[in-house]
Amino acid sequence: LPGSLIEALGKGKRLxxxxxxxxxxxxxxxxxxxxAAGDFLKKARELTKDLHKSPR
Numbered sequence: 058l059p060g061s062l063i064e065a066l067g068k069g070k071r072l073x074x075x076x077x078x079x080x081x082x083x084x085x086x087x088x089x090x091x092x093a094a095g096d097f098l099k100k101a102r103e104l105t106k107d108l109h110k111s112p113r
Contacts, residue, residue, distance in 0.1 A: 058097075058100060058101075058104075059100070062093070062096060062097050062100060065089075065093035065096065065097070066093055066094075066097060068089070068090075068093070069089070069090040069093050069094065072086045072087075072089070072090050073090065
């Protein structure tokens with residue numbers, strides 16, 4: 058996975074923890090987390106699709 062996706066997921070985790078434990082959140086942060094999750098799923102699907110195509 059690209060490092061940028063891993064970093065984005067880490068930031069999303071921190072945003073979630075801030076919302077859960079400290080009641081700190083923003084629409085901007087929520088939008089960022091949703092986009093990062095969508096980008097991660099898209100890339101994961103691409104990678105797993107490629108795995109199924111490769112010969113064993």
